Amino acid sequence: MAGRATGVGLEGITGVLVEVQVERADGLPGLDMTGLPATSIREAKHRVRAAIGAAGYLWPRERVVVNFAPADVPKTGTGYDLPLAAALLEQGGQIPKGALQDAVLCGELGLEGGVQPSRGAISAALAAQRAGKRRLFVASESSVEAAAVPGLQVIGLSHLVELVEHLHGRHPLPCQEPRDGGSSRSPDKGLGWVRGQPLARRAIEIAAAGGHNLLMFGPPGCGKTLLARAMADLLPPMSLEERLEVTCIQSISGLRSEGGLALRRPFRAPHASASNAALVGGGNPPCPGEVTLAHHGVLFLDETPEFSRAALEALRAPLEDRHVMISRSGRRVRFPASFSLVCAMNPCPCGYAGDPSKDCRCTSLQIERYVRRLSGPLMDRIDLHVRLDPVNPERLLSNEQPEDTEVAYERVARTRALQMARNELGGRARPNASLDLAGLQRWAPLDAESRRFLIHASRRIGMSARAFHRVIRVARTVADLAGAIDIGRAHLAEAITYRALDRMSESAHARSSEWGSGRNLQMTSTEAL
Numbered sequence: 001m002a003g004r005a006t007g008v009g010l011e012g013i014t015g016v017l018v019e020v021q022v023e024r025a026d027g028l029p030g031l032d033m034t035g036l037p038a039t040s041i042r043e044a045k046h047r048v049r050a051a052i053g054a055a056g057y058l059w060p061r062e063r064v065v066v067n068f069a070p071a072d073v074p075k076t077g078t079g080y081d082l083p084l085a086a087a088l089l090e091q092g093g094q095i096p097k098g099a100l101q102d103a104v105l106c107g108e109l110g111l112e113g114g115v116q117p118s119r120g121a122i123s124a125a126l127a128a129q130r131a132g133k134r135r136l137f138v139a140s141e142s143s144v145e146a147a148a149v150p151g152l153q154v155i156g157l158s159h160l161v162e163l164v165e166h167l168h169g170r171h172p173l174p175c176q177e178p179r180d181g182g183s184s185r186s187p188d189k190g191l192g193w194v195r196g197q198p199l200a201r202r203a204i205e206i207a208a209a210g211g212h213n214l215l216m217f218g219p220p221g222c223g224k225t226l227l228a229r230a231m232a233d234l235l236p237p238m239s240l241e242e243r244l245e246v247t248c249i250q251s252i253s254g255l256r257s258e259g260g261l262a263l264r265r266p267f268r269a270p271h272a273s274a275s276n277a278a279l280v281g282g283g284n285p286p287c288p289g290e291v292t293l294a295h296h297g298v299l300f301l302d303e304t305p306e307f308s309r310a311a312l313e314a315l316r317a318p319l320e321d322r323h324v325m326i327s328r329s330g331r332r333v334r335f336p337a338s339f340s341l342v343c344a345m346n347p348c349p350c351g352y353a354g355d356p357s358k359d360c361r362c363t364s365l366q367i368e369r370y371v372r373r374l375s376g377p378l379m380d381r382i383d384l385h386v387r388l389d390p391v392n393p394e395r396l397l398s399n400e401q402p403e404d405t406e407v408a409y410e411r412v413a414r415t416r417a418l419q420m421a422r423n424e425l426g427g428r429a430r431p432n433a434s435l436d437l438a439g440l441q442r443w444a445p446l447d448a449e450s451r452r453f454l455i456h457a458s459r460r461i462g463m464s465a466r467a468f469h470r471v472i473r474v475a476r477t478v479a480d481l482a483g484a485i486d487i488g489r490a491h492l493a494e495a496i497t498y499r500a501l502d503r504m505s506e507s508a509h510a511r512s513s514e515w516g517s518g519r520n521l522q523m524t525s526t527e528a529l
C-alpha cells in the first residue's frame with residue numbers, strides 16, 4: 001500500500017506544494033528518504049516515529065521509501081513532520097485511503113505527538129489556495145493567520161490524534177473562522193505627538209503621498225525618530241494583497257504576534273552596526289533582511305553616516321529593483337523589498353552646526369567628510385532633504401493644536417489614489433517618486449514660465465541634472481496635494497526648499513576649497529542652510 005500527503009516548502013516568501021510519497025520497498029524494516037531533504041527533515045524520521053508511537057499508532061513494520069516530490073527542490077524546515085506522519089499512517093492503513101487528497105498539511109510534531117506551529121502558515125495557505133486545494137491542516141496557533149486567506153477551510157490541530165479522528169469522522173474538528181482586525185489603519189496617530197517642526201511635518205506628508213525617500217537632518221533630540229514613525233502611520237492604507245505579503249514576510253521571520261492579517265505598515269529601524277546580511281537578507285536557508293521586513297512600509301536609518309559604506313552600498317539594489325536576490329547552493333531566492341527610505345543625520349559630527357544656542361567645534365573638513373559618507377547611490381535615490389530645528393522648550397509646553405492627523409492622512413490617501421489612477425502605463429501604476437523621464441514628460445510637464453523659473457533657480461543654487469528631475473517629481477506631488485492639474489511656480493519653489501543638502505554640500509565644498517580645511521564651518525553651514 002502507498003501513502004500520499006501534501007506539504008509546503010518556501011521559495012522566498014512563496015509557498016511551494018511538495019508531495020510526500022511513501023511506498024513499500026524490499027529489504028529489512030527501515031525508512032529511506034529521497035528528494036533532497038535537509039538535515040532537519042532527515043531528523044524528522046525520529047520525531048515522527050516517536051509522535052506516532054506516543055499517539056498510539058503503528059510505525060511501519062516493513063521497509064519504506066519516502067520521496068519528496070518534486071525531487072529537485074531542496075526541502076528545509078520542520079513543517080514536513082505532519083504530512084510525513086499522515087503519509088505513513090495512510091500507507092499503514094491507519095487513516096482512510098485518499099482522505100487527504102484535497103488537503104495540505106503543515107506543522108512540526110513533538111515527541112509526544114503534539115502539533116507545533118512552523119513558520120510561514122499564511123504562505124502555505126496561499127499556496128494551497130492557488131493549487132485549488134480545499135483544506136489546510138496547521139497547528140492551532142497558526143490557524144487564525146492561515147484563515148485570512150479566502151476560499152480555504154483551515155483546520156487547527158493541537159495533537160496528531162485529532163487529525164486521525166477527524167479523518168475517520170469520529171471527532172470532526174471545526175473550521176477556523178476568518179478573523180479580520182477591521183480597517184488597516186493604525187490606531188495611534190504618530191503625527192499628533194510632533195510639536196513644532198512645520199517644515200518637517202509637511203515634508204513627511206509629501207514623502208508619504210508621493211512615495212518619495214526622505215532625509216532629515218538636525219541636532220540630536222529634535223524628534224527625527226518620532227517623525228519617521230509618523231510617516232509610516234501617514235502612508236495610505238494597505239490593499240489586501242499588500243497585507244497578505246506583509247503577513248507572509250512576518251510569518252516566515254517569526255514576527256507574528258497577533259493572528260489575522262497585518263494591520264499596520266511595517267516600520268523598521270536597524271542599528272548602524274547591523275551586518276549586511278541583517279540588512280538585505282542572507283543565511284542558509286536564506287532569511288529576509290530589514291529591507292524585506294520593511295516591505296510596504298518604512299525603513300528608517302537613524303544616524304545614517306554611521307552605517308558602513310558596504311551596508312549603504314548594499315541598499316542600492318533593493319532601492320533600484322524593489323526586491324533582493326539571494327543565491328544559495330546554486331539556487332536564487334527572491335525577497336520583495338519595496339519600502340520608503342527615511343534617513344536621519346546630525347548636521348555635523350558633533351551635532352550642533354547651525355544651532356544658535358550651542359557651539360560646534362567641527363572643522364569644515366570633518367563636516368565635509370561626514371556629509372560625503374552619504375554621497376553616491378543613496379543620495380541619488382532621495383528626493384527630499386529637510387532640516388529640523390532644535391527643539392524649542394516653549395513650543396513643547398504650548399497648547400498650540402497642530403492640524404488633526406486624520407486630515408493629513410485622508411489627504412495623503414486621496415493624493416496617492418489620484419497618482420495611481422493617472423500614472424499608469426502598460427497596466428502598471430506608479431507613485432510620483434517612481435516616474436522616469438518619459439513619465440515626467442507625460443504627467444509632469446512644465447510650461448515655459450515654470451521651466452524658466454526652475455532653470456534660473458537651479459543655476460543659482462548649483463543644482464545637478466539629477467536634482468533637477470527630483471525637484472520636478474516632488475513638485476508633481478506638491479501640486480497633487482493641492483489638487484492642481486498643472487505644476488506651477490509655487491509648487492516648484494516649495495520643492496526646491498527640500499534640496500537643503502545639495503546646497504549645504506555645494507557650499508561646504510566651495511568654502512573649503514576657498515579657505516582650506518582648517519576653518520570652523522559653523523557660520524558657513526548656518527548660512528548655507
Ligand SMILES: [Zn+2]
Nearest residue numbers: 348350360362
Ligand atoms: Zn559640529
